[in-house]
Amino acid sequence: MASSAHHDRELREEAAMAAITFIAAYQKLHIQEHLKTVLAALREMLDAFVSSRMRRAVAEAGHSRPRRPRDTQSINVQ
Secondary structure: OHHHHHHHHHHHHHHHHHHHHHHHHHHHHHHHHHHHHHHHHHHHHHHHHHHHHHHHHHHHHHHOOOOOOHHHHOOOOO
């Protein structure tokens, strides 16, 4: 009878270890999916920021005076 109790205990321990392994693998997958979602959101925010800065730079460049090339300023047209 003692060997049966010992065997049952070993089975419970193995089942517990298998459950822990399974739960850890599931949690790892869940965390990876969450990380992918967070990274996608951050990438989208960064793209929006860069796009906004680019539009602002283009708009500011459109409002500034065009520069003359230096060599045309010194030429005397006769």
